Amino acid sequence: MIKLYSFGANLNVPDPSPFVLKINLLLQVSNQPFEVISGTQYLQKAPKGKLPYIEDGKHIITDSFFIEKHLKDTYGFDIDSHLSTEQKAISELACASLEERLYWCIVHFRWVFESNWAVIKPTFFGDMPFPLNRIIPKLARKGMIKAMKGHGIGRHSEAEILQIAASQLQAMSNLLGNKDYFFNGKLSLLDVCSYSMLAQILLPNMPSPLVDLTNQYSNLVAFCERIHTQYYS
Ligand SMILES: N[C@@H](CCC(=O)N[C@@H](CS)C(=O)NCC(=O)O)C(=O)O
Known part of the structure; x- marks a missing residue:
């Protein structure tokens, strides 16, 4: 199962980072099972020092841009498939x-x-x-x-x-x-x-x-x- 490392719901937002929220929503829409792992301590563990990053089996993917590409390349999930x-x-x-x-x-x-x-x-x-x-x-x-x-x-x-x-x-x-x-x-x-x-x-x-x-x-x-x-x- 994909693990999404995030800050966690706060300030009345599902995540106070727009980039984490973007990936949270993308994962929901992709129908891939995923688990949200929350805590500021993951910032220290993040390979590029920023959240979000995901762990998918042996792969760690950082940055919402590359995570979106990963979902496309690995699972064929293209949220923009209906666009010209x-x-x-x-x-x-x-x-x-x-x-x-x-x-x-x-x-x-x-x-x-x-x-x-x-x-x-x-x-x-x-x-x-x-x-x-x-x-x-x-x-x-x-x-x-x-x-x-x-x-x-x-x-x-x-x-x-x-x-x-x-x-x-x-x-x-x-x-x-x-x-x-x-x-x-x-x-x-x-x-x-x-x-x-x-x-x-x-x-x-x-x-x-x-x-x-x-x-x-x-x-x-x-x-x-x-x-x-x-x-x-
Ligand atoms: N380009 C990155 C931006 C990620 C980003 O800026 N994350 C912020 C939270 S909104 C962060 O982790 N900041 C911690 C820091 O800079 O120390 C993405 O799309 O994922």
Whole structure:
């Protein structure tokens, strides 16, 4: 059975990582039996220092991109089999855009935005014994801020980060329109990637300008609720 190494349900989301959530949903839809193994300790064991990774028999596959490819190559599970070549190309570019741009806007509002950090800190690190509970959250936040600077998002003001998020959400909303799914009336990878990101913004009870902005796109809110109810209620 495939083992999915994850953080575990938290913040009212099936997983607080959009990449883990993406693979969790993909595995569900693939009908492959799988077991979710949760805990931040798996971050230390992760071959690339990031979650998710999966163990499938003798194979360990890291990164949601390669896990999706593994499901295709090993089990013939192609969630995009009903898409045209052009739709597949749009999906590839749109998923990458959400994961490389919108994701970092979410990271900013979790790790930098003070009122949300006040929630994240006890939620992610509250179980640690003293003095680790004083040291580790500070180091983790410093590490995230460094990663954000390295990516580039951390060099922008909050107003600029919101402009980037708005551009992403507007594009997602325009592409979805009034449809239930992005392409051809059936779940595809772009639905999975979009849900995985939107869930991180909309499901936790952590008010922010990013949540207010996202709530302006009623089709995205309804889409997120619909997918969530279908797979995680
Ligand atoms: N490209 C990777 C991204 C995975 C990723 O960034 N995971 C984050 C959680 S959302 C992580 O494990 N971060 C821990 C760290 O950077 O220390 C994928 O698609 O799986």
